[in-house]
Amino acid sequence: MDSYEHTPVTVSDKRAVVIGGTSGIGQAIALGFAAEGADVVATSRRESAVDETATAIEERGANTTRVTCDVTDAASLEDVRETAVETLGGIDVVVASQGAISRDEVLEIEDESWDFVTDVALDGVRRVTQAMVPGMDENGSIINISSLAARLSMSNLPAYSAAKGGVEAFTRASAKELAPSVRVNAIAPGFVITPQNAETYAEGTEKRAKIDDRTPLGRVAEREEVVGAAVYLASDAASYVTGEVLTVDGGFADSAF
Template identity: 40%
Template sequence: MNTLDGKVAIVTGGASGIGRATALLFAREGARVVVADLDEAGAAATVAAIEAGGGRATPVRADVSDTADCRRVVATAVETYGGLHVLFNNAGIIRRTTALDLDVEEWDRVMAVNVRSVFLMCKHAIPAMTEGGSIVNTGSGWGLKGGGNAISYCASKAAVVNMTRALAIDHAAAGIRVNSVNPGDTDTPMLRDEARQLGEDWAAFASDAADRPMGRAGTPDEIAQAVLFLASDAASYITGSALVVDGGGLA
């Protein structure tokens, strides 16, 4: 359909999971994509897959909690492809602990990767969106309700959801829409790492993740489709929204 034909997009956390699926989908829909990730080899693999399908993409190794790296990611998009139209802030980490078991340093790292990164990427990307644009931030169902053994993650994703609303208000006059996509449990490397952190068998953990009206966890491709919708002109009158994509879990 070439929904993003002629657009330039940045995807953070693009080496795997939802980020990789979205980068691939954006490219299939005509976007030129900058794939940013601390995992340099993973970002390069995503770019290789895009190029194998006839798309155009550039990998950037970046710690998105670092100001200089965020500035460099945006500069790469502008210098390589001539502009910026879409930003998908997807990089994120999770620590499955209670407040009693969480080190302050771990709290700070979750906040840096999940919250500070969104602020920094938006701070540097918005001035580059001279033709208007769309920003999509990855929240979570746990950004809208609480969850067990995940205090830092829940707090960080709630911050992302409300930061999204504030950004939407501040930048609507510039033609920039800002929305959050809020997945439920999705079969990604991060979900499997949660099982490891909790010391749970993957099969049992996956069964618990499927305990929702649709009877299964989501796939990265399904979340990517929701991100594409919010990034595209099909969502031209949507800003400040928190789109839940969770198989009915919150319902």
């Protein structure tokens, strides 16, 4: 037999920046990467949240630094890039997990609400890509966090759905343009318990019962259950995967009854 060696699923040699990395899914990914041996800068707008997450990253033995950002401000993202390159020596992986939502009906939503959501969720992803790529080395991986709302209609989420549809289209567009040096993929989570929805999806609520009932795996997800998908897409084991959307939804989107 010819010699055979496959690339393991690991981020132990990676340097990652996680935008929106101080809460929910982004924080789980940041801590997961750190626990797997990566160096990680996790950033968002609030200094106290950045500090708390950086401490948790250090507790997992990883290098990090403390820097805030606002994805509506391109200069702040450039600052993150420069700080991360200075501290970690370069950037291999970027995760865009910032979130914004508004609950307005299609015929009711006003410019202010629409613009707020799309500015963070869609334009924010573009700004993250534009700011980070100049700091990324060959073999880079960008992971944009999308949502099932990109392909399933969900009531009162027109701006969010449009933004996430845009994120997936932008993921494919940038995958083509940035190849072969940077791979670009998205993760589309289903219903994941995080601070922004803990009340809505609380056990005992009608909403929770509906989701559990309709999901083939019979339950909502814990945020840690999204981490494996991110580790895979960040790792060299995914060296031939780009422009893809990896759905992590317990089977929800593809089940009829």
